[in-house]
Amino acid sequence: MNVTFPPLLALLLFPGGLFLLVSGMVFEYIDRKLIARFQNRVGPRWFQPLADFVKLLAKEEVIPTGTNRILFVALPIVALTAALTAALSVPLFGFKPVFSYPADLIATLYLLSTMTLCIGLAGANTEDRFSIVGATRALTQLFSYEAPFLLALLGPAIVLGTWNIGEINQSATNTLWFIVSQPIGFLVALIGLMGKLELPPFDAPEAETEIVAGALTEYSGRGYALFRIGRDVELVIGLTLISAFFLGGFTTPLDFLWKTLLLLLVTAALQSLFARLRIDQTVGLWWKIGAILVLVQLLLIILGTQLSPLVSRIFGG
């Protein structure tokens, strides 16, 4: 849909800003409810993510001794800001991206990684041993999924010849869905998103039975609330990106909804199917299988795009 919003409105209310925060909570609710139903539990009530958020905001924020106070307070804010900034170049809810520029795909992906980086720094900033182990694991995981995730999303970009998310979304509606032509890329991107968000089975960085809450162990109150809502926002943006790239893009909010919710259903199922991977297993999985598969696919794509004009010139000529 080609609706242009006034910049201030887009930043603060819709489709970025407040509306994005709320939809993050809705997505979190759906995710939690689905997993609960898969596990034969009742699951949370519809306002639970909001209630959690409000409760955490109202709570006292304890800043432990031995930490850099500025970093401790600033990191959650930076993380949330980065996630919200990333939303600007993404066709949220099927509307045209608010702020679009050439190759914004790369910038958006880096903005999405800022969250993990902030969590890692937040863990390393405290003296808590669980936090330090959690931070090490979070950063290790970042280095394992990031490259395959990026390469997987580059697949459609290379085929369509543009690195602009909005244009990719537009063009994807006119071509064969990339989930059909690049199934490996789709799988790697989806699983990469789960790794990015530290969802099970990639939740080693915050494995509660080992290291309590991982890097965020020392966070309470506002800081923790911001990290959580930031992650929800990333979930929405990540699902938007993948469905725009691989599920044929979308131009209406309705299209957006069913495609992202379908993906959410798949990730929820994946989350409840597996036992937690150890961090060494995660790294092994990504570098031994994920990266290689994606590289092979990328090679095929490049060969295909380079060779097809040649082939058509010879035979079609």
Added chain:
Amino acid sequence: MDNKKIETFVVPIGPQHPALKEPGHFEFTVDGEIVTDATARLGFVHRGMEKGVEDRTWVQGLYLMERVCGICSHVHAMAFALGAEKLANVQAPPRAQAIRELVGELERIHSHMLWLGVAAHEGGFDTLFMLSWRDRETVMDLLELVSGNRVNYSANVLGGVKIDISAAQKDEILKGMDFLEERSRHYMKVVTEDETFLGRTRKIGVMAYEDARVLGAIGPTARASGVARDVRVESPYAGYVDFPVNIQLSDAGDLEARFVVRINELFESYRVIREILEKLPPGDLAARMPRRIPEGETISRVEAPRGELLYFMKSNGTDKPERIKVRTPSLCNWASVLQTAIGHKLADMPMILAGIDPCFSCNDRMVTIKTPANPDVWDWETLRQFGIEYYK
């Protein structure tokens, strides 16, 4: 730079930690993710029950000892009752012995299914946790059906049991067993075939046969390493004489084997429960017990879900016991945890710890040494006062 000082990074687990359902303290020295040293410290939930039972009559003691453990409450009461009966030279009637075994096996089912869920949760497999606990409700309901209680069934009295199994209850139990057997088959498939789960259990926490013997491991932990140790088989007690069970062994010694052995024990329990219900001997439920137990001492051994449970009982001829010493199975298995932990990853620690099905509060003891400065033997009241002062 002081090179001699070796920097160690210790990850403390407990006394309060999400992985622990009871307070215990573990310190894992890690090099990156690899554990190089492990120590355990217990004693956070000492309750003074051994002392407490000395101040109570034999009948009251039965109810106190049943509360040593919330998961294996029946075996504690059974061990106590069997010991007291041995001292008093009273033989409980065969129907009572069979019902004791029946409740004991129902309890084993609930304990093993509880463990299955906890162990899966420690490995981050929450779906298995939730589903196995859902199915565990079946056996909890059956226990409530036969005894009226879900946790402390209070099935035993000195000299027999106080619950009977009616025809309607029998049908319910049989129906429950069919359901649980089908579910257990599914769980067996999950723990032996699920790739991600096997990645966390196969070849992890391996304890060789020799190690298990040397470290004195008992129960399913030992049986998973091929050590044929099961009191039910070695020296049958209660109903196990008439309704014997087969020992379940595995040679692998890893975490997967502990899952397999415990699930196989579930199948064995279903089988023996069906057999007991089929051929439940008729007759009285309890024999007459004297109020004063004759002087003497004895050892009573039973197989708890976690391994051999040992009671040393001494009577001085009054209506109160002179000394009761309880050695619970978890105590024997701690050494095996600390031994197998070394060399594994930090992420494996919760599962290795859960692999022995630990029970913390039942193995906490306090020892005071009689010295010239401290000549008195403490009585129950002193111990109680000490506890109140200590936690003030």
